[in-house]
Amino acid sequence: MENFEPIIVAFCCQYCPYTAADTAGTQRLCYPANLKIIRVPCAGKVDAMHILKAFEKGADGVVVAACLEGDCHFETGNIKAARRVSYIKKLMEEIGVEGERLEMVMLSAGMGDRFAEMATEVTEKIRKLGPSPINLNTSSQKQEAC
Amino acid sequence: MTFSVLAGLKKFNIDHKCEVKSIYEYYAKWIREGKLKVNSDWNKDLKLKFTVQDPCQIIRKSYGDPIAEDLRFVVKSIVGEENFIDMTPNRSNNFCCGGGGGFLQSGYVDARRAYGKIKADQILATGADYCIAACHNCHAQIHDLAEVNDHAWQTVHLWTMICLSLGILGPNEREYLGDDLKEVNVFHPETAL
Amino acid sequence: MKTVMNSHNESQSNNKVLVIGGGLGGIRTALDLAEAGRNVVLVEKDFSIGGLMTQLDRTFPTNNCDLCTISPYLSESVRQLPIEFLSMTRVTEVEGEAGDFTVTLNTAPRYIDLDKCTACGDCYNKFPECVRFTPGLDHRAPTCMRYPHATPQAFSVDMAKCNDIQQVVDICPAGAIVPDDKGTTQQISCGAIVLATGAGIFDPSGLDNFGYKNQPDVVTSLEYERILSASGPTHGYLLRPSDNEKPKKIAWIQCIGSRGMQKGASSYCSSACCMFALKEAIVTKERFGEDIETTIFFMDMRTFGKDYECYLERAKNEFGIRLVRCRPHSVIQRPGSNVLSISFAPFDRSELVTEEFDIVVLSTGFKVAEDVKKLAQDMGIELNEHNFAKTSNFQPVSTSRPGIYVCGMFESPKDIPETLIQGSAAACMASSNMPAPEKAPASEEDFPPEKDVTGQPPRIGVFICDCGNNIGGVIDVEELAEYAGNLSDVAVSKSVGQGCTQESMKEIQDLIVSEDLNRVVIGGTSPRTEELKFQDLLRRAGLNPYLLEIANIRDQVAWVHGDNPENALKKAKSLIQMAVCAVKKNRPLIEQTLPMNKDVLVVGGGVSGMSSALALADQGFKVFLVEKEDKLGGFAKNLRKTLEGEDVAGALGEMIEKTQTHENIEVITGANLVDHTGKTGMFRTGIQIGPEKSYRQIDHGATILATGTQPNRPAEYLLDQHEAVMTQADAGIFIEDSPEKVKALENIVMIQCVGSRCPDNPNCSRICCQAAVKNALHILDINPDAQIFVLYRDMRTYGFQEDYYRKAREKGVIFIRYEVDAPPNVEASGDKVNVTFVDPILNRPLMVTADKLLLSTGFKVDQKATERLARIFKLPRTHDGYFLEEHVKLRPIDLPVPGCFVAGTAHSPRLIRESIAQAQAAASRVQTILAKDVIHLSPVVAQVDGDKCAACLVCVRACPFNVPYINADGYSEIDPAKCHGCGICAAECPAKAIQLMKFEDDQIMAKLEGLFERKVA
Amino acid sequence: MITAERKPLEELIEYVRPYDRILLVGCNECVTVCAAGGRKEVGLLASALKMAFAKEGKTIDIKELTLERQCDPEYIEELVPHIEDVDAVMSMACGCGVQEIAKRFKNIPVFPAVNTKFMGASEQQGIWAERCQGCGDCLLGLTGGICPIARCSKHLMNGPCGGSTNGKCEISPDVDCVWQLIWDRLKALGMEDRYEEIIPAKDWRTAGGGGPRKIIREDLAE
């Protein structure tokens, strides 16, 4: 099902990754429109609940974007986020949803092109995985929600 | 020689009212003013390649790049622009020939030749047949270097080439010329005058 | 975008300061002054502010990219505070005197109306040749924008290069291009002027031996920074300029244009090149590949700043940066080869080595630009022989002309932390000849009373900007507005064209009032730069500013999905829907305020403590100066003269006298600190005074720690065991007090780095090299025949001290290097001492019988004392015991505990001049806090619901700033003044008892609901 | 505190498969502190179950609720309004909670969501270790404050056994030999001689050997 348009939620820390997304905009780099960005003060603020509820509500993929190691404005936010993401991946495998639908990335503010590259990679990966098994039967309804 | 006068004045701070200049400047001036009527036709078909050594004391350590330009103007006028190849690096950045500072008289021949290897490599890199050394120290050293580099080039004084291009170089003044120039433009005072 | 804030009291000239130069120093000065209630006019000759700093990739010693820490600085500085920023403007004339200057400013035509331009870039895309956005700093590849968030965010047109002006004018959707813009000349009056004009960079193209002009792979440090920078021409990939290949071997050559090394080079040392060369080498290895070989050719490795020596050690040991101590003459590209070869004689063996490199970086030093020199002369400022502003040791930021101050590079070449210190110091001095600001800066403009929306059903107003064709060109704004119109609870949905222009903002404001809206959603640009502006708009419309949600449909939709408008529209719809659902859950948040205690506690009565106290007292602040000894003066008491020959004792005596008699300063000597509680604006510190230890509590609003450090007296080289051996400080007194004995001296030996740069005191003490040179010159003044030997590891006479080092060499002082693992040996021999050392050139041991042996012993922290102080103030310290500041690079005076500042050698070893600058800077930082009558606390803080909390300690352990604690009632409590708003505790709490205001769980859930609303019932 | 760990998801799925409406009840005491059954874990489990069933195309309604405690009847009472419209209850509390709910609501199945493990202490953030088995007759006074019953794999009262090698228990190098710890502690306290006093055979009745136990305080109980 090639015309499958996954919906991917991206929780972006407002210091580096959100700025990187803006930088990608400033450099007018194109990437697929499947990524919907939600701004959070720090990657450490992304709660396990948010990630799981995103999948439950029908997300095909979730990205948690943090600052580079050592660059975190709050010292340990990105490290805690990484730990939480790997815990949730295991939980998703238990549920029966592929773990790689959840992705952790680290970016600095100037990496506009890396953000665009990441957005494209993630979208392709999720597209290959197909719709999330959670809403397999309701995926048609989701078609035009994109 | 110019340098030793200059250095001497400074060392013993003799207050001198005269100005010490290098001869290259005047060779170039005279050629430009047409007083010295050099011409490079002799080399038009011979096409011998020439390079020139920038003596440290005259160029880098005192008069700098301007004098190096005069020296090149003179050489190009006497051997023909197309036959001149510059060493790299050159002018104020040129490498020392390795013979200065009393090294020639010091007797450490092997060490001197070892230090001169860089200069030899530079000359070989240009592929020139002749190297004009306008300072007696450089001339002696480069000439000696030619010996140990199986005579890959001839080492000749600047005045020799100027006289040759003026056509006033006598048969007994061609000691440092290669056989290819031994017979060129020979000036026989007894017949010409 | 409006950049000229309505500086409300134009006429009142004596409360206005002119800052010339919008680099980092100028911005720091402008920010400090504005926050302290002054009006500032910031003038920058370039298109946007930021100066050198914005072109650097990563900066030492933190090695992280400070772009995102500095850009908020820049936009914040222009937006909120009473700062009038004039770009492309030069100062042409200055008249008047301190307190009442009249300055003529000439603004070059930008041909673009700053209010209208939205930096959409259409003009630039169509006419790159005549529309300037980038000054094309590196002469090869123009960057698309000097840095992504330039302030002002606007283009400028070079009319000369425009062949068809009308076409350019038409292309601009916002009609912002003004072809007949002639620029303006205006006169302003101000009370003080600060020169923050920065420095030009030495242009090495004149040095043909380095081949900079014709070999693309020979680059200056700044160009190498641009190559490394993510916003640079190579987008952050390290590529060789000549063929865009990945380099394998890179060399740095130090002192290009400095230390009188080449034709046209300045004779002083540029102070920062060693450090940024090391940084570039480390970043190259760290980010681009361990296998890249990095070599630095240098004479002295001058890493004298705070923890810089450890940075050097890390570079050598951890990153394997190869340091070669020699000066290569030339960089040659053999004809035919594409690599650069450098021949050099290594220090440890006498042979010629030739090595090949892919890139050679020339560490170019700094010099005063021609236009700056001319400007200073026109202003009647006395310059030193290197054309830098002449200043004295005891007034480091004051120029020769009263009322005009200098900071940053134009005072002397320095690194970024010192520039920022002088920036703040200049702000303090500038406000010293102006009356204290009458009323607090009107940050709360007269906003209408806030409408109480609790309990009201949500009535949302959705306003979609089309931002010129930035958004409108890709997304059908009308359809989007219409789609938003029929979302639930949306009362008004309109497209408002140029959202951020005055007219549209007015339109929105009126609609909020007329339609009685209680929630607002803006579909526009990035909240990172727009949020503050629209929050003010809501305030003006009588709404709590936090009832706002911004959907970023420009930077993250229109600009990046231009290739697929249909998807872009769908995404925009999703984002708007997410915003609408989320805004329903937004709650009005109030910014709490606390009353401000305006007194200041200064700990430590040395030169730094007294300077801070005097600077603050002159401004009318009450200062408590606490000193543990029974006399003021600190370490400076045992110094007589400075390197430049200024009399220390006299000036110090004067300062002590002034401090003790100043009516705003209460001096408490023989006092020890015991406890410290409270927070900014309401501190309380307990001290014990005198032998009977009577306890007293002082209430104050801010704290300055100027506790200094200890002169080091290691038991080495027979110090304190032989009368011929003394420290440089002792020698300073000996030379002054008994010149006749000095006349009798024959041989004098000095040994550098005694007790510094060694395992138990790893950092450099910074002041000993210049002390050695000072004493040597003073000895030779008295006794020209004396023979002086200086045994050193690295001569670190940075800045203008280099001239004195050269003067010492010219006068016959012999400087000899020794290796750290082969130090000199000292034995007593009668009343003299025999010093044996290995001469590196002869490679043979030599022995000198010295009448006097002077040891450069430097500083060492009294661990016990600082550890006790650190515990009282809960302050972190560096591994060798100095107080650790909040940000090593950008906040060198503020301490991590808000309201506490550090000055002088308590921060790190430094000269008197640098300590006084830091003391004045600390005074300025204090004024930025105490200027306000109340302290504003950010509302984005975590709040704990006591009933839900299971007191499980997860938040106490998770908080990076250990703010939460379990209170008396047994549940976690978070002090809003201390919370940094990161939200980590909220995410970790197992009982879901903590919510971070403005990012509450149900707000984020609402966004997810909005995104998938149509799918899940 | 009492520690617990969430059961594998497959087991929980099988428990609730026959029912459409589930009440998922968290507990805000011990299981919250050890991150097994607090309000957040309730949310995660609810979401996980809904997703697991959604995968099979079956929608399941899960109502989430977290009581202050589940080992007091009054708090259990708070479930009454929710019980009518659910088919089964799953409790994320320790064993006590599950049984109290089962005792109070006779005609509705109750399922455990966690495995109650042991009474323990938090060694570090995220790691809990067994400290006490509730043997009812504490002998910590004799062993310098370290319990051999809970922390020796053979609960020897006169250890160490022959298998203790360099301070670790014979069963695994990650398990400390408690008698090594006791001996080090006694040495530190200078009470080495206390080691040679033989601890007599234990009366296991206090440890439940004599049947399920009760504590009765006459002053408090009716």
Next chain:
Amino acid sequence: MKTESVLEKVLASGNLAVTSECGPPRGTNAEIIKAKGELLKGKVDAVNVTDNQTAMVRMSSFAANVFLKQAGLNPILQMVTRDRNRLAMQADILGAYAHGINTMLCLSGDHPSFGDHPMAANVHDIDSVQFIQMVKKMRDEGKFQGGADIDNPPKMFIGAAANPFADPFELRVARLAKKVAAGVDFIQTQCIYNLDKFEKWMEGVRARGLHEKCYILAGVTPMKSAGMARYMKNKVPGMDVPDEVVKRMAGVPKEKMADEGIDICVESIQRLKEVEGVAGFHIMAIEWEKKVPEIVERAGLLPRPTVS
């Protein structure tokens, strides 16, 4: 004499006692245990019978003891506190004594996780020291552990194990002292390869005069192969096999290893004879009972003394 145990008589007579050990079958075939008995008959004074060694289920020690008794040997009943509570233990003691078995060994036993029933609950109602106290109370006070009188109390010769090589080494003497205080009559030590460490332990034992309060039998086990040496060194907890022993075993060709093992064992016995306080030897030849006679004979411990 406290009991009629042959072992006690031999030890009391001052002779060096020799005991050995055999493991009951993993099934019901009594012939296996009888065959092992035949091998050892007359060569040793008493034969231990293990009780579910390494927590692997085998015919019970009690049953095997009866077979050996009938075959005319002096069996030693080994019992672990892992598998039975105090009721079952006392009942078995009564039963064994009734069958004329009058020597036993009180052990804690290996942890179930080593054996074939890791999921089994381990009882450990009482530990080995409390076990010794119980048996002593039954013998000397004629009372059950619960306090009731025993009709014709069992006079058991009480033995226990001791591992001088387990950690903490400084505790091992004190632990023996505890067992002596509890009333143990004889001790069989863990197999000894590190003779120096054992001698150091014996010094501690002698210092406290424990060797006069109970008989100490030095445990030895012949190595079959270098592999076994390495296995014992690394895998068996509380076993101290010095590198020289492993090197010696690995130094000989495969077929010679068995003999080398026997040589080491005999040499150890010779050296241990000199150690003051060693009252005898306990030769544990696990599944290699046929070699015991050769070892006893070569160690000069034959003929066994006959005691009335």
